[in-house]
Amino acid sequence: MKPGPFDYVVPTTVEEAVEHLARAAGDATILAGGQTLMPLLALRMSTPSIIVDINRIDALKGVSRTDEAMRVGAMVRQYEVVESEHLKAALPMLAKAVSHIGHHQTRNRGTVGGSVSLGEPAAELPACVVALGASIEARSARGTRRIAADEFYLGAYSTVLEPDELVTAIYFPHWPTGTRTLFCEVARRPGDFALVGLVGALTVESGKISHAGIAWFGMAATPIKARRAEGALINQPISSVDAAAVANLAIADTDPFDDHAATADYRRTVALRVFSRSLRETMRQKA
């Protein structure tokens, strides 16, 4: 399982990187953490003629705070999210989700940007960006754009990114104080793809749910925003939510499939249960 031949470049600026992507006219692949790309290269399922390694681009690293959002550089490694007390406090859902990605060893290399831009149907981070209403900053030789998370994913491993675009950062909008986090992942073994996954943020103000952002992973080809469930929760008193009813609404937006790991029926059955339970647990959380 050796990769096929390719050219390799390692730019140190975003400008250089997007220049390479433009010149490659669709036959370049970006190498970030490598935890997904390397197996694809080994299996020769990916055979680019040029690999653009973005690991040395300092502008892609680091986390900063603006008035509206936390800006997480695409090359922020997953272990940084897990180990940073600061990030755990600022982005609790992210920290929780990332600690479930793969294993300790893969998180030492894997990146936030890599996972977000891959669009793995059973991955945690795409669901997080959708749930939290994040936006994805992408650059190309043609310019920069920001894409809303709920417009970013088209299908399994398929996003709106053009072949010449590079994700440079993800902007996580600030959620108000009093936001509680839902997280549930059902996976056979630690680090496995989720059979069913759920992330959510619920802001409770004066005992009522003022903001809700909920997304599934592993329940369709893309992360699924549980819009109907969100709608049902807004303005509800947190103490009197009918978790089972909301769970049914949440399932209604999903489109799970049969695969090697589990059946669609299984996913629906289990998703319903874990949603109800997670919601009830969130209701019981202290402010």
Place this chain on the structure above:
Amino acid sequence: MSAPPTAAGRYVGERVLRKEDTRLLTGRSVFVDDVVVAGMLHAAFVRSQIARGKIKSMDLAAARLLPGVRAVLTAQDLGPYSTQLSTFHMRDVGGPRVRPLSVDYVTYVGDPVAIVIAESRYIAEDAAGLVLVDYEAEQPVVTIDDAKTGAPVHPAWESNVAAVDQTPDNPDFEKIFAGAAHVVTGAIKHQRIAQSTMETRGVLSTPHGENELTIHIGCQSPHAAARCISLTFGMPETHIRVIAKDVGGGFGLKSQPWREEIAAIAASMVLKRPVKWIEDRLEALTSSNAAREQECTVRMAFDGDAKLLGVDVEYAINNGAYPHMPDAGSAVRLFFPGPYRLRNFRFKGHGWHTNTVGLGGYRGPWAMEALARETVLDIAARRIGIDPIEIRRRNLLTAADQPFTTPTGIPMEDVTPLECLDQLLKVFDLGAFRAEQAAARAEGRYLGLGVATYVEPTAAVGIDPLWSDVAQIRIEQSGKVTATLSTHSQGHGTETTMAQIIAERLGVRLEDVSIHQDDSTRGGFGPGAAGSRQAVIGGGAAIKAADILVEKIKRIAAHVLNANPDDVRLEAGLVRVTGTEEVSRTMCEIAQIAYVEPHRLPADMEMGLEAQYRYRPSSYFTHASAAHACIVAIDAETGFVKIKRWICSEDCGVLINPAIVEGQIAGGVAQGIGEILLEEMSFDSSGNPTAVTFKDYMLPTEADVPDFEYIHITTPSKSVGGFRGVGEGGIIISAPTLVNAIKDALTPFNVSWEHIELPLTPSRIIKFMESVAA
């Protein structure tokens, strides 16, 4: 904690630290891919992408022209080396003719049709990708059901029956069932398993001299590998040297060099260059002979007291296209009656060829006997209304029943499954568990207890290569000990266990004993690791050879010290006379006399301190016994099975090293857990394998395995040393133990367990939990 290595005292029975660990822990081990030879070339295979069809043409031109490619060889190019393979049995066992490379017809996805030899594996794979093969595809036969009616996988054959195995006809057999108080039926469909040794297969073949070969290969015995290669190519063994210092797991996969290894060796001879082939994991999961794909239906007849009257088994096993040996379950038949008071047994087994990669050995190949028997016994217990433990009490052979001969002619003596069960129940409070289980059920939590009992026919000789082992021991002039044995380890720790035996017998320190088992030109033939045989047979050879030396040393010392040989003791590296403790000689001094001072030896004595013994155990079978119990908790929300506790109560006779014994059991139980919950080699209807990486083929991780508890009973065997094997037992008994626990946990759901399909995935378990009428 483990015993310190420096005390020169009793070693057998101690948790001695392993001698091989230092090199394995520090990266100084030598696995086949670690060996580098000047001028070495690398191989990759061109493999069929279809499961069945004729090869119309092969275009090798572009591949051959790729820079760095030395050759692309087809079956034709291998010339006389394109020859029938030898199997582990080292004689013709029937079955389809199988060559290293297929000639003009492919019979499974992954079937190798050409070998590329290049300067690096990278280039070899590039070139393999440039080979164009034009196939005329045919409809493949994939499952056992397909095989029954599908066109013969091997065109010259009349059907897909690979083998048939059955008990002799008995017209009165059905009467037993007709008249029985209870008749219980259960069927199990077992998925295909990939052995998944962490080190894949591999070989480095170096031709040299006059038609000689030096071969490094992942194997389970260098001698067996050399013999297989010799038989395959018609070359004398004297021209073949096989070296295997460290091997990363065998489990039956590496019992013989198979198609790819032989193709690489053949290529090395054609090109007169060293050729290395290291299987990658994709190949291992798709093109290595695999195991366990079986269907088994069991009917059990009981009298009113739940005593077994008769057992009737129908069995089928998928042999794939090229099994290592055609199999219809003869070992399943032989061992199915197990340690039970059963007199009437019927078995009908079929092996079926399909267009899938062939059947290979995997730890405890006959394990279906325990899985089927122990799960159906449980079903019977519930049907009849008694506890699963009680049904075993009523039917297991007691000491008083033995010796007992099973209906399949297997002698049962010194088997102790009942004693193992009793000891297990001493550390497990059954009543407390049932109370806890009831309370949990009331809260919607599902705990289950599974129990199983069995015997393992270890060191079961009768398969031609397995009869004996040889030990050659010599005491060096320094007094240290060199031993060359026909044992082999792929993790078994025989470097340590054999050293423990020898050090104890000779009264020397463990660290002064070196064990060699890695070179086919040294020592004598043995089949190495197979059939849980090495403690019994290798250990026996070590004891007997050591005892020859002990006798000689005593005679020399008695002669030199003017004493009676019966009063001479060997301990702590010294040779002492009882009663005159201060008068002693070191082993070194005795060795000096033996090698360079012949005038000081007894008149009739040959010089030197070397001895050899080839040991064959007196018993055809050396049974180990066990009872296992496990507790599971099934998550009602997700159907996940969590194993909360696992107790292994076993009798493997005298233990050489309890830590190594426990390691063997633990590894096997983990594999059993994998079989029941996680692992599956699957195919689509076109015969394409669909679990081709470790993401889809799920091996148990640390999180899947509880801490095991062990109880050791030691009923010495009749073999010298009193050992019994234990290598395969863990995987055999664990599977039914776990299935029974899951069944017990799901009792409130009225599941019909008449058809069990493995693995018991969360999807399947959730379905079971939905089967209760609302």
Place this chain on the structure above:
Amino acid sequence: MSEHQIQTVINGQNVQARIEARLTLSDFLRVNVGYTGVHVGCEHGVCGACTVIVDGRAVRSCLMLAVQAEGATIITVEGLTPQDGALHPVQRALRDAHGLQCGFCTPGIVMTLAALTAGDERPSAETLINALSGHLCRCTGYQGMRRAVKALAAGELTERDHS
């Protein structure tokens, strides 16, 4: 297919090489530099046998290109044992707990545990066990490894062992 000059520090030694872009770090370490203690079990980043320490962190070397190691400091299992042959506490813990059988998965596990125990703070048993979940072993059922992890977390082995 591009070739690149790289410079790394491997087990304390400066190593320079000219290599193809597609050469994996695991193959580079094994074949070009000769550290065959790095074992390759799957080449797709699941089994963990190839784990080495890169710039202080345990990584799967089959999931890095050798060119990416430019300027990095790498430790393989061979680099844990100093000239005098003393065993690293992780090696000793595994040996004492009978945590290996065939030894093929072992170097990867040694490196994960060595990386996590390298700092001043002793990691919890839970942290170490969680990291073990990234390793596959077919021989041992993970029993001895767990015991070794508990001993390491409890700080039972601090001195180097010259056995």
